[in-house]
Amino acid sequence: MPEAKNRTPSDAADPRPLHERIATDLRRAILVGDLPAGDPIPSTGQLKERFGASSASVQKAVSMLKDEGLLQGRAGSSVKVLDVRRQPMTPAAYSQPAEDGQAYRWLSEAERNGRRPSIRLLEVAETTPPADVRAAMGLESKGKAVLRKQLLSLHGEPCELVHSYYPLELAAGTPLESKAKIKGGSPKLLADLGYPPVDTVDEVTAEEATNEEYEVLQLPRQVAILRTLRVVYSTDDRIIEVTTMAKAGNLYSLRYHF
Template identity: 55%
Template structure:
């Protein structure tokens, strides 16, 4: 990139303003710089994610679709299980799962990484009556993911509804995603339905908004 002096001259801005702008770019990971060296632009890092690719169950013995898709695209993907337990979910989740007042749900939370970088914080809720007595209640990963397990129990995913918005991150999201300051997250609130429009899963996904975009394709 041009020197600080060149940038102040080109844009007619003060040195303090230029330094603040460069700091913001470094925090976002868009440029890198070392003491005594010029600031340089990093390769394009924004990833395009295709949510529809990860909803269906996997074939027997295959890994979770999100991880398989990432590896096919040349990324090293992994997941870390953070939380497993029965909780009283937030009101919007309880409503989407059609729970009675004071009803509980199974919570499974995980952190997904790509190439060693925090990529997505995933918090999923399931009706307890579907999860009891299954591997979903255990603090361990599920081969093929929960869509595969639910399908084996007779609850295959039939429809998925996403609500996507930009939000100020919570403290947990800020820390786990290692976010730069003053940047939003890309939040997806997803409800998955099985046969007879029965809700079987609500998932809240949080991504660093400056690193990801979502691709949806629609047919007539």
């Protein structure tokens, strides 16, 4: 990893504990490939000099990254980078309705890429959505929608927590209200109901995890989530679904083609 030519920002500029700042810089270098898998990280002495840190701060930083599954090694030997890469998720590949008799496109796309996907339905309920979802749906402060909450996993590890909200008048009397998985996924069902998804708008932010996200996604400490607020439109600009999706920012990226 190239040595930094400028000094580390002062505590006044960056109030985070020094070990967290060290871990952040090393994490970025690992995830972008500046520290390749199998290579040792800079020595404790090098990191102490670079960051003006104590041995204790360096060791705390290294311990954090070991807990995140980015580093491997023990005291007295070199600590090496594990083969961990962010997995790109491509929403365009699975946002359209599945073909008749086919699985939800998120499942089939994951399998096509050699992943072992699964979906667990956590909750189906009539509820008042968060304020940003209500605003997108045009609901008043106590307006309600049908929620379908699901946990998406790859290779048995949780990867995404999904809250999907549907207008009451659209969901009434349909499988959207059922406490069962929807064959082919919601895009297929909506299309079959006469509301094909024709336009999707995503707003992606990086945020700290909520308690639920931290626990369900089994996140390590100090890892941001990627939160997507997705609004799906059918013909005549009718909103048929608003979904929030949370992914671990250290494990996944979002890939869009324009």
